[in-house]
Amino acid sequence: MKEFGYQRVYDVADAVAVLDGDPEARFLGGGTNLVDLMKAGVERPGLLIDVRHLPLDRIEVTGDGGLRIGATVTNSDLAAHPEVRRRYPALAQAVLAGASGQLRNMATVGGNLLQRTRCGYFTDVARPCNKRLPGSGCPAITGEHRNHAILGASTACVAVHPSDMAVTLAAFDAVIGYETADGAGELALRDFYLPVGDTPHLETALPPGALITGVTLPPAPVAAVSRYRKVRERASYAFGIGSVAAALTVRDGVVADVRLAFGAVASRPWRAAEAERVLTGGPATAEAFAAAADTELAAARPLPDNGYKVTLMRNLVVAVLTELAEEAGR
Numbered sequence: 001m002k003e004f005g006y007q008r009v010y011d012v013a014d015a016v017a018v019l020d021g022d023p024e025a026r027f028l029g030g031g032t033n034l035v036d037l038m039k040a041g042v043e044r045p046g047l048l049i050d051v052r053h054l055p056l057d058r059i060e061v062t063g064d065g066g067l068r069i070g071a072t073v074t075n076s077d078l079a080a081h082p083e084v085r086r087r088y089p090a091l092a093q094a095v096l097a098g099a100s101g102q103l104r105n106m107a108t109v110g111g112n113l114l115q116r117t118r119c120g121y122f123t124d125v126a127r128p129c130n131k132r133l134p135g136s137g138c139p140a141i142t143g144e145h146r147n148h149a150i151l152g153a154s155t156a157c158v159a160v161h162p163s164d165m166a167v168t169l170a171a172f173d174a175v176i177g178y179e180t181a182d183g184a185g186e187l188a189l190r191d192f193y194l195p196v197g198d199t200p201h202l203e204t205a206l207p208p209g210a211l212i213t214g215v216t217l218p219p220a221p222v223a224a225v226s227r228y229r230k231v232r233e234r235a236s237y238a239f240g241i242g243s244v245a246a247a248l249t250v251r252d253g254v255v256a257d258v259r260l261a262f263g264a265v266a267s268r269p270w271r272a273a274e275a276e277r278v279l280t281g282g283p284a285t286a287e288a289f290a291a292a293a294d295t296e297l298a299a300a301r302p303l304p305d306n307g308y309k310v311t312l313m314r315n316l317v318v319a320v321l322t323e324l325a326e327e328a329g330r
């Protein structure tokens, strides 16, 4: 592992200035992903700027009834917060579906958003990988890709984004706040993660040197009846092979509002906008849920070994929306 420096920062402006002045510096949240990648030789920073002592560790209800979540809030604190559990239960469930208690105690919101893919070729520096080394190739396409993307992938990369939390943030139209040496900015989550295209190494639209300062969730009454369901190969401590974040409002048997996003099937959290469009104003029945899932999944382009994800996602959508429809009717 390359030798590196370590510096704590206590002020957002300082954090940004230190990074701006050192091209080899990287922000350090909980370190649960970055340090692993350093050990593997994938990341080789010269300086780690520890952001955990910045005053960004609060969760506040906004004036309009949304939530503002600081970037250094730990995953454990996020999942336990009463307003998160009451207003956006799927968000708390998604966070609790990830990693382990110890990891969630360390991991931060900012680091969770920027965690890298778990594709085994990406973390093996002896193998080519377009995401790690642009232009070197993508061995996953003809190799091990059971857990890889079925939606929105490209011939350059078929990896999936690993975050559970980000899937729920996509369903609820989160906005990511950041700070750079040039000032503050915001990105809607739908624009935050870039489509993979032929540049899989470019993952987000964050400007260079940006410090994530927080996430704002706009008010969403529909989110009060919401759920995150994740399928994984082990019952705990495993990344998803498919997941759904969903929220549903039903009036007189008709879908009045619906939110749907998929995880572990694309290079970024996948907002199922086509399915939402088909469902809205229609009957809240299992048949309608299945038809909506089929509409969304018509865009799926599975590889030889991951076609099972199409069926898995269809079944997940029907199961989760059916449960929410029952809950909404109670």
Ligand SMILES: Cc1cc2nc3c(=O)[nH]c(=O)nc-3n(C[C@H](O)[C@H](O)[C@H](O)COP(=O)(O)OP(=O)(O)OC[C@H]3O[C@@H](n4cnc5c(N)ncnc54)[C@H](O)[C@@H]3O)c2cc1C
Pocket: 026, 027, 028, 029, 030, 031, 032, 033, 034, 035, 036, 051, 071, 072, 097, 098, 099, 100, 103, 106, 107, 108, 109, 110, 111, 112, 113, 114, 115, 162, 163, 164, 165, 210, 211, 212, 213, 237, 238, 239, 240
């Ligand atoms: C065994 C294991 C199992 C896991 N299982 C799951 C799972 O099932 N689901 C899931 O979603 N996740 C899972 N994770 C991943 C875990 O959630 C992430 O490692 C964690 O969320 C990253 O947060 P962190 O604060 O530790 O980030 P770090 O490792 O500190 O940083 C990650 C990246 O974010 C950057 N960064 C950090 N904070 C900021 C900031 N404020 N502004 C700008 N850049 C920043 C860093 O420079 C780095 O590039 C697992 C991890 C492990 C090790």
Ligand code: SF4
Pocket: 117, 119, 120, 121, 122, 128, 129, 130, 131, 132, 137, 138, 139, 140, 141, 148, 156, 157, 158, 159, 200
């Ligand atoms: S799928 Fe993406 S991350 Fe995995 S080997 Fe191919 S280019 Fe690299």
